[in-house]
Amino acid sequence: MNTNSSVTKRKYLNVVLPLFIGSMLAYIDRLNISYAALTMNKDLGFNAQIFGMGAGILFFGYVVFEVPGTVFAEKRSPSRWVVRIMLTWGIVTSLMGFVHTEIQFYIVRFLVGAAEASFYPVCYSAIVPRWFNAKERPKALSVLLTSMLVSSIIGSPLAGVILNVKAFGFEGWQMLFLMEGSMAFIFGIILIFWLKDWPEDVNWLTAQEKKKIRADYEKEIAVKNSIKKYTLWEALKDKTVLKLCFIYFMWVTGFWGFGFWLPTVLKSVSGLSNSSVSWLIIIPMSAALAGFIFNGNSSSRTGETKWHIALPLFIGAAGMAFGTMVSNPVLSFIFTCVTAIGVYVGMGVWWSVPISFLSGPAAAGATGLINSVGNMGGWVGPYFVGFIKNSTGSYTTAYICLSVSLIISGLVMLTLKKKVDVDELSGQQDKDDLDKIKVG
Numbered sequence: 001m002n003t004n005s006s007v008t009k010r011k012y013l014n015v016v017l018p019l020f021i022g023s024m025l026a027y028i029d030r031l032n033i034s035y036a037a038l039t040m041n042k043d044l045g046f047n048a049q050i051f052g053m054g055a056g057i058l059f060f061g062y063v064v065f066e067v068p069g070t071v072f073a074e075k076r077s078p079s080r081w082v083v084r085i086m087l088t089w090g091i092v093t094s095l096m097g098f099v100h101t102e103i104q105f106y107i108v109r110f111l112v113g114a115a116e117a118s119f120y121p122v123c124y125s126a127i128v129p130r131w132f133n134a135k136e137r138p139k140a141l142s143v144l145l146t147s148m149l150v151s152s153i154i155g156s157p158l159a160g161v162i163l164n165v166k167a168f169g170f171e172g173w174q175m176l177f178l179m180e181g182s183m184a185f186i187f188g189i190i191l192i193f194w195l196k197d198w199p200e201d202v203n204w205l206t207a208q209e210k211k212k213i214r215a216d217y218e219k220e221i222a223v224k225n226s227i228k229k230y231t232l233w234e235a236l237k238d239k240t241v242l243k244l245c246f247i248y249f250m251w252v253t254g255f256w257g258f259g260f261w262l263p264t265v266l267k268s269v270s271g272l273s274n275s276s277v278s279w280l281i282i283i284p285m286s287a288a289l290a291g292f293i294f295n296g297n298s299s300s301r302t303g304e305t306k307w308h309i310a311l312p313l314f315i316g317a318a319g320m321a322f323g324t325m326v327s328n329p330v331l332s333f334i335f336t337c338v339t340a341i342g343v344y345v346g347m348g349v350w351w352s353v354p355i356s357f358l359s360g361p362a363a364a365g366a367t368g369l370i371n372s373v374g375n376m377g378g379w380v381g382p383y384f385v386g387f388i389k390n391s392t393g394s395y396t397t398a399y400i401c402l403s404v405s406l407i408i409s410g411l412v413m414l415t416l417k418k419k420v421d422v423d424e425l426s427g428q429q430d431k432d433d434l435d436k437i438k439v440g
Contacts, residue, residue: 007205007209008136010204010205011140012140012143013204014196014202014204015127015128015131015195016128016140016143016144018191018194018195019082019123019127019144019147020143020144020146020147020150021147022082022086022187022191023119023120023123023144023148023151024148024151025151025180025183025184025187026089026116026119026184027148027151027152027155028151028154028155028158028180029089029090029093029112029180029181029184030058030112030116032093032159032176032177032180033054033055033096033109034055034259034262034263034264035155035159035160035163035173035176035263035278036096036159036163036173036176036177037051037055037263037264038173038264038267038277039171039172039173040171040173043173044099044100044102044105046102046105047386048385048386048387048389048390049383049386049387049389051382051386052383052386052387052389053379053382053383053386054102054105054106054109055109055256055382055383055386056256056378056379056380056381056382056383057109057110057113057379058109058110058112058113058116058378058379059113059372059376059377059378060113060376060379061110061111061113061114061115061116062113062114062117062371062375062376062378063372063373063375063376064114064117065114065117065118066118066121066369066371066375067236067365067368067369067372069081069118069121069122069368070118070121070125070126070364070365070367070368071361071364071365071368073118073122073364074122074126074361074363074364075361077197078122078126078127078197079127079191079195079197080192081118081122082119082123082127082191083188083189083191083192083195084188085115085116085117085118086184086185086187086191087185087189089112089115089116089119089181089184090181090182090183090184090185090186090187090188091115091181092111092112092114092115092181093112093181093184094177094182094185095177095181096108096109096112096177096181097170097173097174097175097176097177097178098174120351120371121364121367121368121370121371122364123144124141124354124367125354125363125364125366125367125368126363126364127195127197128141128144129217129220130197130198130199130213130217131199131213133216133217134220134352134356135300135303136300137300137352138296138299138300138305138348138352139296139297139299139300139348141296141347141348141349141351141352142292142293142295142296142297142299142300142347142349143293143296143348144348145292145347146289146292146348148344148347149288149289149292149344152281152285153282153285153286153289155180156263156278156281156282156285157278157279157282159176159278160275160276160277160278160279161275161278162179163275163278199211199213199214200214234362236365238366240417241354241366241369241370243412243415243416244353244370244416245369245370245373245374246412247374247409247413247416248350248370248371248373248374248375248377248409249373249374249376249377250405250406250408250412251313251343251374251377251405251409252375252376252378252381253377253378253380253381253384253402253405254316254317254320254343254377254381254402254403254405254406255343255377255378255381256377256378256382257380257381257382257384257385257398257399257402257405258316258320258340258343258381258399259343262281262336263277263278263281266280266333266336268395269329269332269333270329270333280333283333283337284333284337284339284340284341285340287337287340287341288337288340288341288343288344291341291345292344292348294345295308295312295345295348295349296349299348299349299352305349305353305356306413306414307414308346308349309346309349309350309353309410309413310410310411310413311346312341312342312343312344312345313342313343313346313406313407313409313410313413314342314406314407314410315338315342316338316340316341316343316403316406317403317404317407317410318338318342318403319335319337319339319340319341319342320335320339320400320403320406321399322335322338323335323336323338323339323399324395324396324399324400342406343406351367353416354366354367354370377405381402381405384401384402385398385399385402
């Protein structure tokens, strides 16, 4: 077996896989509110606007704790920080099963966001770069982030089943929160023994392999710093970082406006039962999963990034816009699949961009800032959809606006200029386009 291939497989098994499972559980815990809404809203008397506010308020917790959490993890222990996140968000997610009032709903959803804050930036900026060089990262991050789609493929039918379970005096939607929160907590304990910070900390690499991975990482950092060494503050106010914040905000507004309302909208269009809707969602998520893997592999192979992000956004915008113009349930569902492909498949490539020119605390802080500012769209999107639905009785206007948001995100992405060149870590001359970065 080729030595490089063997090392890569072990890195995927011991770094990407635990992060993949953690991400999958995080995404299930984040999205379970959308399935719980099928029965919870009626039981608690929540209208569309209240649900949209509560679904999105999770991201306010991100804004408060994302940057400091990511920087702290980078300086201390990213793996232990991820363990802490898993344990606390498992507990807080379970508390959703005991919510009875609007205020309680808002408070617990905020706490879920606070508990989960910095999970993804820590993965992107503090863990994956220590194990995968920059050429490998688009593929590694894309594989990692397919967890979002796998969680929907697994979580949708699971949620449909659990919603029909009533036990110990709890309704189905309460059992959903209790069971899925418990899974996250248990996995947090497992992570203590599985995920490590550095090659030197593991026993599944040879001494030579450990030395090579660490040397590659340190060499990349040295090349980046030789071009420009960013302090944390310089990274946070950098114009490209701020542009990335805007791109991600517009993207996430459409992403979560679509994601949080998907089960409810599909049910209203199709007239199917809760269980049938949860199984139906597997189809668009499976299509997006295939596109996700293809896009990540293509970007790693070619070194191109901008179009691998922008083009899917344009596809998602088209699916969302045209979906509002048809009344036929089959056509509506086809456009739903197109939208799912568009809003998801660029994510893995996207998170390779900020760490292509930043490292250490600067990368951690900037990635946290991009994620926290961007994820404010996770409040704007769902709340806007709920507000428009309450005001007009229809989702049409809201979805057209979300479509425009995705188009703007894609167009601005195409204007992005590269910051530095670390081509093959050899300090070659800067090039003009970010999509020509080749690292490693």
